[in-house]
Amino acid sequence: MKKEVLAILICSLLILIGCRSDDKQQEGSDTKSEKTSFMSIGGFSVNPIEKGWVEVRDGAGRDFVLIPRGETPPAGYEPRQIIYTPVQRAVAYGSFDVAILKALGVLEDVLVGVTSKKEEWTIPEVVNGMEKGKIAFLGNYNAIDFERLKQCEPELVMTWDMSIIPMVEEMGAACVITTTPVAMCLNARMHFVNFIAPFFNKEKKAQEYFHRVEASLERIRENTRNATDQPKVMWGDIYEKRVLVEPGNAWVGELVGLAQSDYLFDDVFGKSCIEISLERFLFSGQDAEIFFTYRTPKNGATSKAALARANPMIAGLKPLKDGKVYSPLPHYTQSGDRLDEILTDIAAIIHPSCYPGYKSKFFRELPDNDPEL
Amino acid sequence: MKIVHAVWSFCGHIHLTLVIMGLMMVDLFVGYHPLKHHPELFAPINDMGFYKWSMTYGFHYLKHTAWLFILVGLLASLSINTFVCTTHRMTKLIKHRRSFSTPIQFLLRLSPHIMHYSMLLMFLGYLISYLGAGTHMGKVLLPGKSISLSSPACTITLKKLDIDYYRGDRIAHMAKRAINVKAVIEIENDHRQKRATLGFNHPVYFSPISIHLKDFRPKTSGGVGRRRFIHVIIKNDPGKYYYFVGMLCFTLGLFMYLWEKRVKKGEFKVSHGQKNK
Numbered sequence: 001m002k003k004e005v006l007a008i009l010i011c012s013l014l015i016l017i018g019c020r021s022d023d024k025q026q027e028g029s030d031t032k033s034e035k036t037s038f039m040s041i042g043g044f045s046v047n048p049i050e051k052g053w054v055e056v057r058d059g060a061g062r063d064f065v066l067i068p069r070g071e072t073p074p075a076g077y078e079p080r081q082i083i084y085t086p087v088q089r090a091v092a093y094g095s096f097d098v099a100i101l102k103a104l105g106v107l108e109d110v111l112v113g114v115t116s117k118k119e120e121w122t123i124p125e126v127v128n129g130m131e132k133g134k135i136a137f138l139g140n141y142n143a144i145d146f147e148r149l150k151q152c153e154p155e156l157v158m159t160w161d162m163s164i165i166p167m168v169e170e171m172g173a174a175c176v177i178t179t180t181p182v183a184m185c186l187n188a189r190m191h192f193v194n195f196i197a198p199f200f201n202k203e204k205k206a207q208e209y210f211h212r213v214e215a216s217l218e219r220i221r222e223n224t225r226n227a228t229d230q231p232k233v234m235w236g237d238i239y240e241k242r243v244l245v246e247p248g249n250a251w252v253g254e255l256v257g258l259a260q261s262d263y264l265f266d267d268v269f270g271k272s273c274i275e276i277s278l279e280r281f282l283f284s285g286q287d288a289e290i291f292f293t294y295r296t297p298k299n300g301a302t303s304k305a306a307l308a309r310a311n312p313m314i315a316g317l318k319p320l321k322d323g324k325v326y327s328p329l330p331h332y333t334q335s336g337d338r339l340d341e342i343l344t345d346i347a348a349i350i351h352p353s354c355y356p357g358y359k360s361k362f363f364r365e366l367p368d369n370d371p372e373l
Numbered sequence: 374m375k376i377v378h379a380v381w382s383f384c385g386h387i388h389l390t391l392v393i394m395g396l397m398m399v400d401l402f403v404g405y406h407p408l409k410h411h412p413e414l415f416a417p418i419n420d421m422g423f424y425k426w427s428m429t430y431g432f433h434y435l436k437h438t439a440w441l442f443i444l445v446g447l448l449a450s451l452s453i454n455t456f457v458c459t460t461h462r463m464t465k466l467i468k469h470r471r472s473f474s475t476p477i478q479f480l481l482r483l484s485p486h487i488m489h490y491s492m493l494l495m496f497l498g499y500l501i502s503y504l505g506a507g508t509h510m511g512k513v514l515l516p517g518k519s520i521s522l523s524s525p526a527c528t529i530t531l532k533k534l535d536i537d538y539y540r541g542d543r544i545a546h547m548a549k550r551a552i553n554v555k556a557v558i559e560i561e562n563d564h565r566q567k568r569a570t571l572g573f574n575h576p577v578y579f580s581p582i583s584i585h586l587k588d589f590r591p592k593t594s595g596g597v598g599r600r601r602f603i604h605v606i607i608k609n610d611p612g613k614y615y616y617f618v619g620m621l622c623f624t625l626g627l628f629m630y631l632w633e634k635r636v637k638k639g640e641f642k643v644s645h646g647q648k649n650k
Contacts, residue, residue, distance in 0.1 A: 038433040060511035163600040165513045
């Protein structure tokens, strides 16, 4: 029996050693060929195959193959799976997708349709495009005008709404789901640009963006390393019938942890804006020091008193009584191209002592009361 | 011949089973963390197949997936070990079948080996599934609309979508939430047509494919302009027959085993006028 025990120990060691050596191999391959290697990005993936073709998997697990214009489509794929690159006309539902197009430097050239009105946009390129009639408002996300969508002649529709897939495919366009059933972690959020880039042949731009965000993350790690306090943070809100928060697996939760802080919904797992019980929210609210609300000033987040008036149940939360409450500014959700600055902003809010004199660009600290008129 | 015999004996030895089991425990212990922290790397195995997964996620993220490759190797070793050991025992039992007082007692004694063979059949089924199954992901059906599959060629139409919403008031947070969904679909190809109701844990089979409900909308009642649809996964899995048969045989073996235990305890007599063994 001793021999068996010895064999088990030896094999365990081999497994562990195997993992260690794989680590090194991995690092080597990443630095060697960043552009040409397979990449898993949360629920998405990018897989360069032969002849410069790229196989991508969207948030719904659907595979597409991106091939340069003029080339014969490879065998083994349905026509709906073939997308010719670079895509020249795209429609985007989500503001993060639009911001990523901006980061890739293709927004003005390719974006032809959006699902928010001109007044709701803070990205100058989108506003200009809409004014010039180059970018069309297609109707609200739940009431898309398919005639108008057809007139836009998109080659690609980036959406989170799966119900439009049959209609879009009927039009002959590709419909790519850009969200996943599970919230994007920090790594996926940073790498998401690598998923969008091959559609527009902008892999190099994507790498620049990624390295910029990666560098900012490294600076945050460095700046907050010696932070003495570990503030407790919560991110979410109570609505009329639902309580929504950012789960611990979301990039926000991970960032808070990375910045030497305590995210109070760390144990919650699931999609972004996940629903939890009221009791769970209020329980965390007893300890929280910093509360990030989803509500913008337009939605009533003008002061702590205004929030409490809108929903008396949150009046008892510690951040509303003696902590800090932050509300996103209107351009926050449309600034995905400045993810590095957003991450720095959040870190500076959590650890103001590590960022002396820093002024937030994307959030506003709510005063106790609204200014008297 | 001696070498073959030695290899055969080694492959079926109980000590080898213990070693493999021990290694599997260590391997699963190592694999717990990557599986917990990187579920996104493993989920695609279900729809893209093991070979393609190995070539992409598997080899590219080897530091997280190595344990799974090792586990597959260990499972293969365990299968060989089980096959050899079971076959060895079965051969012996068959040779000495006349020493049993009744044929039923002989059959009952085979029960553990039937379970072992069944387990191997299930393993084989999973292997076939992971290597040969084809999956269509992200198929959306709107009421009254059809989708077509090229392989195998067929058309699927959503005829009717019934979503039950919670109407009570005892569970406040469930108010107006969907609690059940029934989708009547029609599947047809050149040779036949089938109409069936699809629901959660209620797939529809239309050989060789099975249709599974993944999601649906709207999840809450009320509101205007919300599109009704179902999201289905379509699988063509030749391995399922193997593990269904394997499970049936395993259950049969289990009942035979329990029966044999009762016979041994004297609760049953297997034939008239004979003592239980």
